[in-house]
Amino acid sequence: MQGTNSAVGTGGAVVGGESMGSLRAGANFLRDYLVLVMIAVLVVITAAVEPKFLLPANLVNIERQFGPLIMVSMGMTFVIIGGFIDLSVAGTINLVAVVTISLIQRFGQVPALLVGLVIGGVCGLLNAVLILSSGALTQAEALFLTFGMSTVFSAIALLYSGGATMHFWDISASKVVFETIGGGNLGPLSVSFVMFLSCLAVLWVFQEKTVEGRAIRLTGGNMTAARLSGVNVSRSLFLIYTLCGFMTGVGAIVLFSRITTAAPVIGAGYETNAILAVVVGGTTLKGGKGSVLRTVMGVLLVTLMSNCLDLLNVSTYLQVAVKGAILVFAIWLDNRKQV
Amino acid sequence: MSSTAMNATVTKSTVIWAPLFRIATRQKAFLAILIMLVGMIFSHTDFYTAYNLLDMLNSTSILLILAFGVTLTIISGGCDLSIGGILVVSGILAIRLLDAMPMWLAIVLAVLFGAVVGFVNGFLVVHQKTEPFIITLGMGLLLVGIAQQLTDAHPIPAKNPDFMVIGNGDFHGVPNLVMIMVVCFAASYALMRFTAFGRNLYAIGGDYDVARYSGINVIATKWVAFVISGAAAGLAGVLLSSKLNTGSPVYGETTALVVNCGVVVGGTSFAGGIGGIPQSGLGLLVFGLLDNVMNMLGIASYYQVLLKGAVIVTIIWLDCFNQKVKREAV
Numbered sequence: 039m040q041g042t043n044s045a046v047g048t049g050g051a052v053v054g055g056e057s058m059g060s061l062r063a064g065a066n067f068l069r070d071y072l073v074l075v076m077i078a079v080l081v082v083i084t085a086a087v088e089p090k091f092l093l094p095a096n097l098v099n100i101e102r103q104f105g106p107l108i109m110v111s112m113g114m115t116f117v118i119i120g121g122f123i124d125l126s127v128a129g130t131i132n133l134v135a136v137v138t139i140s141l142i143q144r145f146g147q148v149p150a151l152l153v154g155l156v157i158g159g160v161c162g163l164l165n166a167v168l169i170l171s172s173g174a175l176t177q178a179e180a181l182f183l184t185f186g187m188s189t190v191f192s193a194i195a196l197l198y199s200g201g202a203t204m205h206f207w208d209i210s211a212s213k214v215v216f217e218t219i220g221g222g223n224l225g226p227l228s229v230s231f232v233m234f235l236s237c238l239a240v241l242w243v244f245q246e247k248t249v250e251g252r253a254i255r256l257t258g259g260n261m262t263a264a265r266l267s268g269v270n271v272s273r274s275l276f277l278i279y280t281l282c283g284f285m286t287g288v289g290a291i292v293l294f295s296r297i298t299t300a301a302p303v304i305g306a307g308y309e310t311n312a313i314l315a316v317v318v319g320g321t322t323l324k325g326g327k328g329s330v331l332r333t334v335m336g337v338l339l340v341t342l343m344s345n346c347l348d349l350l351n352v353s354t355y356l357q358v359a360v361k362g363a364i365l366v367f368a369i370w371l372d373n374r375k376q377v
Numbered sequence: 378m379s380s381t382a383m384n385a386t387v388t389k390s391t392v393i394w395a396p397l398f399r400i401a402t403r404q405k406a407f408l409a410i411l412i413m414l415v416g417m418i419f420s421h422t423d424f425y426t427a428y429n430l431l432d433m434l435n436s437t438s439i440l441l442i443l444a445f446g447v448t449l450t451i452i453s454g455g456c457d458l459s460i461g462g463i464l465v466v467s468g469i470l471a472i473r474l475l476d477a478m479p480m481w482l483a484i485v486l487a488v489l490f491g492a493v494v495g496f497v498n499g500f501l502v503v504h505q506k507t508e509p510f511i512i513t514l515g516m517g518l519l520l521v522g523i524a525q526q527l528t529d530a531h532p533i534p535a536k537n538p539d540f541m542v543i544g545n546g547d548f549h550g551v552p553n554l555v556m557i558m559v560v561c562f563a564a565s566y567a568l569m570r571f572t573a574f575g576r577n578l579y580a581i582g583g584d585y586d587v588a589r590y591s592g593i594n595v596i597a598t599k600w601v602a603f604v605i606s607g608a609a610a611g612l613a614g615v616l617l618s619s620k621l622n623t624g625s626p627v628y629g630e631t632t633a634l635v636v637n638c639g640v641v642v643g644g645t646s647f648a649g650g651i652g653g654i655p656q657s658g659l660g661l662l663v664f665g666l667l668d669n670v671m672n673m674l675g676i677a678s679y680y681q682v683l684l685k686g687a688v689i690v691t692i693i694w695l696d697c698f699n700q701k702v703k704r705e706a707v
Contacts, residue, residue: 123510123511168690168694169697171694171698172693172694172695172697172698172701173697173698173700173701173704174697175700176647177508177510177511178456178510178647179647179693179696179697179700181510181511182634182637182638182641182647182689182693183690183693183694183697185634185638185689186638186686186687186689186690186693187686187690188686189631189682189683189685189686189689190683190686190687190690192682192686193679193680193682193683193686194683196679196682197679197680197683201679310514310515310518313511314515317511323508323511324508353526353529354525355522355525355526355529355530356522356526357522358518358519358521358522358525359518359519359520359521359522359523359525359526360522361518361519361522362515362516362517362518362519362520362521362522363519365511365514365515365518365519366501366512366515366516366519369507369508369511369512369515370501370505370507370512373505373506373507373508374505
């Protein structure tokens with residue numbers, strides 16, 4: 039909040055001139071990377087009020103909380119850069135989690151893991167097929183279609199599991215892969231964090247260095263122009279939704295591995311949290327601009343905020359309200375930047 | 378315009394299917410209701426009793442009141458996904474205020490709260506020109522958080538027995554809720570059909586810039602649509618609390634999306650400028666009837682979720698497909 043005031047304040051004071059130019063650049067930088075300022079303010083305030091925040095145990099905790107949301111958000115980033123939105127991630131998480139955990143006993147852990155990832159991708163693919171076949175062009179249409187699909191995926195998860203919660207301790211077969219994802223360490227870092235780093239590297243290269251990555255950005259920037267300049271828009275759509283579904287699948291696996299249980303409702307709220315993280319990071323909802331690196335900052339802010347509010351004994355309910363307020367504020371600010 | 382667009386796409390091979398397709402796509406809600414009504418003749422349940430049909434209407438009333446408000450925003454080219462949040466907060470607010478002041482004042486303040494949220498939505502969407510879908514979704518999240526905080530996520534009971542009468546009483550067998558719904562219907566229908574405000578909303582949804590150049594105060598008009606939608610959600614929240622005699626934050630979770638879908642199901646399109654209050658009524662009745670039919674047939678609750686999701690996807694898909702056919706015909 040303080041960050042914005044200063045950014046807007048400096049921006050308003052600038053009239054012109056040489057020295058003012060760098061001021062303006064500074065103000066633009068602040069506005070562009072407001073999320074960094076917010077993270078810094080949050081860390082300083084919380085560390086001052088509650089010194090426990092900087093204890094290694096808490097930092098490890100934050101690192102682990104980071105895992106599931108970042109995976110989902112990185113997938114969501116591409117959908118939003120492509121100019122669309124995916125509200126079905128909650129349903130996808132529910133479905134992937136209950137199916138994967140139930141298959142460990144029956145088929146072993148590696149096949150279960152692979153099936154989980156495939157289900158995630160297929161859920162995303164289904165969204166893409168629906169959107170393309172109906173010719174939905176706007177975010178609004180995609181929003182409602184994917185919301186409907188989320189209901190469908192959740193219902194399938196409920197039917198498959200019978201509504202029951204499944205626990206790791208009920209599984210007698212080897213589940214060492216999932217236990218490693220959930221709680222293992224690689225040097226000083228947790229396995230889920232290493233997974234995040236490798237996914238980030240792959241996705242960043244995909245975004246910056248491949249034709250497909252740039253095609254997605256073009257599609258989001260101006261679909262007609264992209265089509266006219268020879269970009270296969272349908273292919274971009276298939277890519278973004280399938281990628282989002284796949285990354286949501288990865289997120290679901292990280293999530294239930296960490297909490298060692300899977301219920302058909304564990305995905306609730308992930309869609310709004312992921313959109314929140316992406317937008318707060320600075321990827322614009324209008325499409326065409328943004329980056330997975332920005333999303334990392336967004337997720338960091340959301341995770342830190344949850345952690346800080348927990349430490350400061352703010353109730354979980356009020357945290358939902360705070361998240362909603364930040365979402366509204368971030369979208370408003372994102373919109374101001376465009377004008 | 379829509380019929381010429383349709384005719385243009387009809388080719389020889391689709392001659393047989395074209396009329397069927399046209400009926401199904403132009404008034405999907407009516408068709409869905411007809412299918413359910415005809416289907417239930419063969420079901421050997423108590424579906425065709427005055428009691429059940431009135432009960433169905435009674436339980437859909439609150440959704441209908443929400444839908445009448447939302448219709449205005451969708452016709453103007455926007456959308457309101459914060460109504461779920463307004464619904465729960467205003468319901469809780471009414472019950473809390475009931476302890477401190479006369480009942481009518483508590484109700485008025487709760488409705489006013491909805492209008493204030495609608496005003497803020499209007500500011501963000503209309504004045505600041507943000508994308509309505511996601512910003513109102515965020516507003517809904519914010520309000521649900523507030524509702525949980527206000528009640529500690531537990532349902533809170535109302536202590537005033539008079540309050541309960543509003544939502545549960547009846548007048549010569551017609552439930553109060555149904556009567557209130559009919560009044561809201563008449564008021565919103567008249568507003569959209571017979572006033573300059575209503576016509577201006579259609580114009581704004583049809584083409585924002587053309588409406589602006591023709592001298593309509595686009596910002597004020599569209600803003601008012603959001604305020605009305607918020608106030609309607611506030612009223613619906615009071616009625617829901619009164620009907621259940623409790624205020625609880627859990628009812629708002631998917632209400633907003635279902636109501637917005639219902640409005641589109643009726644034929645009011647996200648493209649703006651098309652549709653109307655009666656259509657939205659039909660659209661929401663599809664969901665009310667579907668719930669009732671599924672319960673009558675004893676369908677397990679998880680299958681009910683699945684069916685509802687499938688209906689939403691199918692109908693939104695058809696709406697998008699219609700738009701696409703129109704676009705390509707132009």
